[in-house]
Amino acid sequence: MGNSQTTAAQEARIERSMRNDRIATGVLTAIVALVMAIVVSMVLYILAQGVGQLFQPGFLTEASRANGTEGGIAYQLFDSFYLLILTLIISLPISLGGAVFLVEYAPEGPITKIASTAIETLSSLPSIVVGMFGFLMFSVNFGWGYSLISGAIALTMFNIPILTRVIQQALEDVPSSQRDACLAMGLTRWETTLHVLIPAAMPAIVTGVVLSAGRVFGEAAALLFTSGMSSPARLNFLSLNFASPTCAWNIFRPGESLAVHIYKIYGEGSPEAQHIVWGTAALLMICVLLFNVLSRIAGKALARRMTAE
Template identity: 85%
Template sequence: MSSAARGRRLVASTRILIDEARLGRVQKQDRIATGVLTAIVAIVMLIVVSMVAYILFEGISTLFQPGFLTQPARANGTQGGVLYQLFDSFYLLLITLGISVPISLGGAVFLVEYAPDGPIRDIASTAIETLSSLPSIVVGMFGFLVFSVQLGWKYSIISGAVALTMFNIPILVRVIQQALEDVPQAQRDACLAMGLTRWEATLHILIPEAMPAIVTGIVLSAGRVFGEAAALLFTSGMSSPVRLNFLSFNLSSPTCAWNVFRPGESLAVHIYKIYGEGSPEAQQIVWGTAALLMICVLLFNVVARIVGKQLARRMTAE
């Protein structure tokens, strides 16, 4: 074998050794990174599971007490159940979504499909980001000054719902905007090539295509709205009527459950109000209400995943 061949062979062997050493370092780094990320995820899961388990452990016995879900609160909330608070929470959520979903859908469609690149889109995006970063208690104070005082709505369901709408809109706009942007551009081009207008393409093709992500985002935002407290302290108030009539549709009556101009107390606000009470009965109701609120929020997350997967599977099948 010539010296040149031996030299080439030596160089090749050296390269193999270097590549093996480099591969070993890369594999070691990969194992370290995998271990660190696994530990981080495990810590987060441990914190969440511990918090949920502790709240359920403390409140599950109260939650299953007779009348806790079917009776109104008594003695300033330290006795009785949380029937009215549970109803007010869902009623606030229903009104909030009824206002915020159409507005958010329209805003997202405008930003994605109609707003030209330039100052208009930049200003709208900045306004949405600013509104989404406001603390909820600031939104509540604004709602109190504008809706409760200036408009004369006082402490009422509608004041709380509009305040909740203010910080729910930017969340939904971002979710719907991302869902629409994920629709392939080829589908837009195909619709326009077939003679459809931009509005027809948006209404009949783009929105149905993005519907799984849109519905998932709406349900997840519903969980956040359902557990909100700070904004409602200044708008819907910390009290519910002594008696609510669910069968009455006299919307001007203070005892009509469907009257949006009556005060309403959500589950989260109810926890805040009676937490400072020193009696053992009050503490039991606090933990029972916290467990109920936790279960409801978890159900929102589970429903969001199930509905999103079902809609995605149906859209894929079609």
Template identity: 70%
Template sequence: MASTSSTTSKAASVKAGGLGVDLDEHAARIGRQDRVATGILTVIVAFVLFLLAAIVAFILIQGLGKAFAPGFLTTPPTDPDNPGISSELFDSFYMLVITLLISVPISLGAAIFLVEYAPDNWVTKAASTAIETLSSLPSIVVGMFGSLFFVVTLGWGISILAGAMALTMFNIPILVRVIQQALEDVPRSQRDAGLAMGLTRWETTLHVLLPAAMPAIVTGVVISAGRVFGEAAALIFTSGSAAVNINFASVNLSSPRNPWNIFRPAETLAVHIWKLKMEPSPGNDVIVWGTAAVLLICVLLFNVLARFLGKALAKKMTSE
């Protein structure tokens, strides 16, 4: 009996690999370390989520009442009785559409070239480095360049087109990196299969790579749209901060009140918030918080839309 007890005791304290490590004690220590690490990471994640929730909740509590007040979304900011944000809301979406129409094709072409056609040399590496540098460039610097080049040199003046081009410069490097990563994530076997079937490199890119990468590309484009939608610094110097009372019945495309005139000044939601805070007057704070709530809701909807489209496209691609 004593021999059996001794054997059990020895088995419970087996030394690992002759290194004098008690396996039970080692397992207990690893378990404690794992619990401590898990607890720390949980606290960090909880703090981040709490911070984001607090910011969103504070803005919505302050501005949601004004955001859905009668006429706030449909009246112009120049209305003396009930100033709203109809012009700013339209200009924000209008400028976003123009920006995406310009930046998405350019970014898509640049990303395809860098991934599929560019030789592996110093020129390609320099181009990739330049794109990464531009993607981290402060937006106010982009706005200053846009003011000098588009507004002054090209003579476009403070206009929607100048603002859209500034946003395009701001958006292209981000989109190129997103699309580049999406194309690189497509398995090499799919490329080889397309080429083995007799497809040219361009046909393989068009009919194999792009469909496979489309969920990630669409998600990246929609998320970048949300970022562009909330941009302000680049637009202060290019599209301006003039509150224009848009006349949707106007048919004169050269009129500064015509909504489709790309050479008229425009004020987006983000710029409107900045201007009202720089020009304090009675009642401005209520409008600022209402505008901030509308802007936040739009950005949140962009993110929800990105996730929905990404999942829907991925499901469609896998089912096919």
């Protein structure tokens, strides 16, 4: 009698905990489904709203008119890529050097600690603060005004901590036996890094750089006060007079990225402006998705080439 009671109580408890387990699993599945639904619907919504605009004649090839509310977004598209390239030209060597220092040379002690704390601080600063600093330092103090170069440096500050961490991780993931082999043959760490470690880490570095490029491409807050909120009305791509304000390649002219363009005109009520906003957003999304896919493909292709022959 007593025995069967215990069994009954035990069974009830087991039954209860099994039920809890099932409920928990159900709730978690629902959460995951919700998150996936949000991501997918977001992407689809933007594309659905904007892809049509991309095929409007002139949207991708004409300059904008009436402060961005009419016309195309050709210059914004160009400026976005130009800013990205300038940013990578500045930030890539610095991040590479910084990462190599931290992985290979950094002596133990306060100097290294200060340096890595500085990079960490930079990574957590709001981009608006970086933008304010860039504005004061480059636009005002250096007298560069609203210019692509100010914007590129602000983006560099935003990009360096990301890149440094990615490259650092990639270098650390190269088996230490590769480093040992080089050093044991009387080579310097510098040669080891240049000729063995960086080539071996290249797939991971490329993946990381392209991914970070996607982030830079969509950044806007740091650009508002540095590269400005407008592109020149007319750009001359054939001009090589780099001092001319209409020369497309002049890094001291103002410029406006796609993301800034969206921010500038999102509140405009006219239907044409709204079409432009969604078209720009769709273009931005497509670029970011491309960067995402490209980073994986490039990394995998490089890795395959290295391990194969």
